[in-house]
Amino acid sequence: MSQHRSARAAVFSAGSWGTAVAKILADAGTNVIVHARRDEIAEAINTVHRNPGYFPDVELPASLAATTDPAAALHRADYLVLSIPAQSLRTNLALWTPHVGPDTLIVSLMKGIELGSGERASQVITEVTGVSADRVAVLSGPNLAREIMDGQPAAATVACPDEDAARRFQQACHTSYFRPYTSTDVIGCELGGAVKNVIALAVGIASGMGLGDNASAMLITRGLAETTRLAVAMGAHPATLAGLAGLGDLVATCSSPLSRNRTFGTHLGHGLSVEQATAATRQTTEGVKSAEAILALAHAHSVEMPITQVISALLYEKVTLDEAAAALMQRPPKPEC
Numbered sequence: 001m002s003q004h005r006s007a008r009a010a011v012f013s014a015g016s017w018g019t020a021v022a023k024i025l026a027d028a029g030t031n032v033i034v035h036a037r038r039d040e041i042a043e044a045i046n047t048v049h050r051n052p053g054y055f056p057d058v059e060l061p062a063s064l065a066a067t068t069d070p071a072a073a074l075h076r077a078d079y080l081v082l083s084i085p086a087q088s089l090r091t092n093l094a095l096w097t098p099h100v101g102p103d104t105l106i107v108s109l110m111k112g113i114e115l116g117s118g119e120r121a122s123q124v125i126t127e128v129t130g131v132s133a134d135r136v137a138v139l140s141g142p143n144l145a146r147e148i149m150d151g152q153p154a155a156a157t158v159a160c161p162d163e164d165a166a167r168r169f170q171q172a173c174h175t176s177y178f179r180p181y182t183s184t185d186v187i188g189c190e191l192g193g194a195v196k197n198v199i200a201l202a203v204g205i206a207s208g209m210g211l212g213d214n215a216s217a218m219l220i221t222r223g224l225a226e227t228t229r230l231a232v233a234m235g236a237h238p239a240t241l242a243g244l245a246g247l248g249d250l251v252a253t254c255s256s257p258l259s260r261n262r263t264f265g266t267h268l269g270h271g272l273s274v275e276q277a278t279a280a281t282r283q284t285t286e287g288v289k290s291a292e293a294i295l296a297l298a299h300a301h302s303v304e305m306p307i308t309q310v311i312s313a314l315l316y317e318k319v320t321l322d323e324a325a326a327a328l329m330q331r332p333p334k335p336e337c
């Protein structure tokens with residue numbers, strides 16, 4: 001990156017989390033251009049400094065620009081920040097790759113596992129773009145977009161095999177209200193972020209069924225245990241799962257009515273079908289698609305993930321709510337650790 005100019009970040013796209021991270025980066029003094037799919041969103045960001053599709057009430061930094069042209073967004077970008085649904089990453093990134101510069105650091109904000117391949121977003125990114133793994137970073141943590149748009153304090157982890165690259169992006173997104181830490185454990189951060197969405201579905205379901213805080217705490221704690229088992233089997237450091245991208249995100253997502261995954265689960269717990277819950281949800285709910293992919297990873301690594309298994313069965317409507325609850329409670333007794 002040039003020493004003579006501020007860093008430039010291209011944020012793809014202008015959804016809930018993309019908009020929030022674009023604001024963080026701009027507030028941190030980074031030059032930001034957002035790639036929006038819709039003309040009217042790009043136009044509104046450029047003219048009235050608002051994103052009417054997601055946060056019509058929040059004024060964005062005046063320095064924040066938007067475009068629908070991927071080449072213009074990526075021109076001389078130091079960072080390509082990707083925030084689209086994980087299942088759409090491969091196809092979209094293939095279209096954007098010709099515009100990615102040779103030194104651009106690609107930063108994934110996505111918390112999903114690709115169906116079919118079982119790949120984490122960073123793996124899809126290296127595969128599609130051909131860039132080396134040390135040019136791909138992940139930002140993950142307890143970061144409900146709405147709270148961040150309101151300027152409430154939050155922290156997260158920036159993970160990259162190249163520690164200098166992680167530190168550069170840490171600096172690019174460090175503000176008075178957003179505190180990023182660095183890590184080299186990309187696998188741990190990505191699995192923490194993806195599996196917590198499935199556990200949040202489970203907590204939402206329990207809450208929708210009228211179960212109390214003991215049940216939620218049980219699901220969160222045993223959810224962390226199965227997340228850690230899988231992540232460690234795949235090469236993660238166990239401490240990462242006790243950190244912001246693991247326990248931190250799990251607690252925030254499972255506790256907050258702002259979480260789309262938890263809310264989706266609540267709909268199921270109230271008795272809505274998966275189709276009805278999907279119709280009631282406007283934004284990306286990664287856990288719904290990722291549950292099956294995570295379960296396949298668990299099988300491939302011979303790891304037991306009973307909560308993920310039950311949620312996957314519920315999502316495919318192979319079991320009822322009562323059968324799901326019984327399946328978890330009637331497992332054979334075993335030591336806790």
Ligand SMILES: NC(=O)C1=CN([C@@H]2O[C@H](COP(=O)(O)OP(=O)(O)OC[C@H]3O[C@@H](n4cnc5c(N)ncnc54)[C@H](O)[C@@H]3O)[C@@H](O)[C@H]2O)C=CC1
Pocket residue numbers: 013014015016017018037083084085086088092109110111112143144145146282283284286
């Ligand atoms: N919203 C949040 O609080 C947080 C979300 N995330 C993660 O960020 C990622 C994006 O989620 P959100 O921004 O919340 O979702 P969103 O639904 O608010 O926005 C998704 C964005 O992707 C675009 N998009 C949707 N389908 C697409 C497709 N097929 N092709 C290309 N673009 C498409 C939409 O136009 C929109 O700009 C997810 O992986 C999510 O887990 C991570 C941390 C916090």
Ligand SMILES: O=C(CO)COP(=O)(O)O
Pocket residue numbers: 111141142143144145197200249252253258259260261262284285286
């Ligand atoms: O990842 C998130 C908070 O860290 C957002 O969770 P939801 O996708 O469930 O809203």
